[in-house]
Amino acid sequence: MIKKYDTIVVGAGIAGICAAHWLQKAGEGVLLVDRKGLLAGASGAAGAFLSPRLGKGGALQKITNDAYRFALEFYAKAVPDAFFQKGLVRIPKNEADADTFFSLYEPNIDVPYRRCENADVPFIDEKAMRFGAFCFDHSAFVDPMTVAEKLTEKIETVWGIDAEPVFENGSWRIGKYRSDKIVLATGAQKLPLPIPYVTIGGVWGERIDVGSDAKLPMTLHRQISVSANVNGLVRIGATHVRGDAESEVERINRLIVDAIELVPELADQRLIRILAGHRSSVSDHFPLLGAIADFKEARASLKTPPRSLKPEDPSIPHRPGCYIVTGFGGRGFVFAPLMGKILADKITEGRAIAPELSADRYLLRALRKKSK
Numbered sequence: 001m002i003k004k005y006d007t008i009v010v011g012a013g014i015a016g017i018c019a020a021h022w023l024q025k026a027g028e029g030v031l032l033v034d035r036k037g038l039l040a041g042a043s044g045a046a047g048a049f050l051s052p053r054l055g056k057g058g059a060l061q062k063i064t065n066d067a068y069r070f071a072l073e074f075y076a077k078a079v080p081d082a083f084f085q086k087g088l089v090r091i092p093k094n095e096a097d098a099d100t101f102f103s104l105y106e107p108n109i110d111v112p113y114r115r116c117e118n119a120d121v122p123f124i125d126e127k128a129m130r131f132g133a134f135c136f137d138h139s140a141f142v143d144p145m146t147v148a149e150k151l152t153e154k155i156e157t158v159w160g161i162d163a164e165p166v167f168e169n170g171s172w173r174i175g176k177y178r179s180d181k182i183v184l185a186t187g188a189q190k191l192p193l194p195i196p197y198v199t200i201g202g203v204w205g206e207r208i209d210v211g212s213d214a215k216l217p218m219t220l221h222r223q224i225s226v227s228a229n230v231n232g233l234v235r236i237g238a239t240h241v242r243g244d245a246e247s248e249v250e251r252i253n254r255l256i257v258d259a260i261e262l263v264p265e266l267a268d269q270r271l272i273r274i275l276a277g278h279r280s281s282v283s284d285h286f287p288l289l290g291a292i293a294d295f296k297e298a299r300a301s302l303k304t305p306p307r308s309l310k311p312e313d314p315s316i317p318h319r320p321g322c323y324i325v326t327g328f329g330g331r332g333f334v335f336a337p338l339m340g341k342i343l344a345d346k347i348t349e350g351r352a353i354a355p356e357l358s359a360d361r362y363l364l365r366a367l368r369k370k371s372k
């Protein structure tokens, strides 16, 4: 028997889970499907650190830190038991990096922070702290599986569905399930529908969990992240693999060596597990969300769109009830709550998405490029 929903969300990573959560809160009948199950992709590998972006200011930093503030409040309220607000120490890796931290980044820090010295964080190796650091006392991390289970408690889910959505007779069909709308939240994996104007890339990475008695009350970040020790467990991550110059064993060893260099007490570490996944991103590194355009129709009707035509313009033709949310890079747990809310507001209230986030930006770029 065919079952009908308002929206089917494809992909039960943190992006799909948060989109489904907000859609359900807005009163939509939602079905969340995945080819494997909860957090089967990158989200299952994430250290799930909620850390702010440092930089020279600009739109990506602003959006990331808006999402960071939103995420801290969201998880603290929705999943207090899986939310560990331990604070974060951001340490420059060398003298040049320290110069960048204090002359370029510091004037642009737009979240609460303090400078810290070795005496403030005695659990960190003195040498590692020789340039000083920034402390973000609000920073936190979450337990991904507890978050996923809690947020999907009231949502209907079906696993084992390799979704190939088909639009027929005015609605979407995925196997025996039908809906007016679909949301593609498939991370860095192959899109279940072709979107010819977007290329989603993936950066492979690993994180490890180790058992340790190290006294480590805060999370640290210097190239790698080392979580605060919670109940004898420390998360260390993550590698970024673009080629395959190093083997997995070498990469994992490097994580351990780097971590011990920061916190000598971690020398007692016992490797518990290795987790890995692909982080999804698009070329401009902003999240990508919103309605998916009808590329053929857009090419015919918009031809070479003028610069004055912006993403979300009503003249852009979209496929009926077809949406996407992805491109969270190494900050899926930071971005997902706010991006899910923005997408749900778009779907249920028609609220326009900011141009730097809207998937339409890639449509307009593709149309302008084609005509050159």
Ligand SMILES: Cc1cc2nc3c(=O)[nH]c(=O)nc-3n(C[C@H](O)[C@H](O)[C@H](O)COP(=O)(O)OP(=O)(O)OC[C@H]3O[C@@H](n4cnc5c(N)ncnc54)[C@H](O)[C@@H]3O)c2cc1C
Residues within 6 Å of the ligand: 010, 011, 012, 013, 014, 015, 016, 033, 034, 035, 036, 037, 038, 039, 040, 041, 042, 043, 044, 045, 046, 047, 048, 049, 050, 161, 162, 163, 164, 185, 186, 187, 188, 189, 190, 191, 192, 204, 205, 206, 207, 237, 238, 239, 275, 276, 277, 278, 279, 280, 325, 326, 327, 328, 329, 330, 331, 332, 333, 334, 335
């Ligand atoms: C090692 C590592 C460490 C990380 N650390 C952090 C961190 O500390 N903090 C942070 O915020 N982020 C971190 N990230 C990044 C974060 O994990 C990602 O940004 C986030 O998980 C992306 O979520 P997603 O839902 O978009 O994709 P995914 O989690 O990859 O989910 C996609 C889902 O779609 C499903 N799927 C795909 N195609 C189909 C189909 N056709 N039909 C049905 N289902 C389908 C997959 O099975 C999968 O479950 C890390 C990533 C890695 C790899």
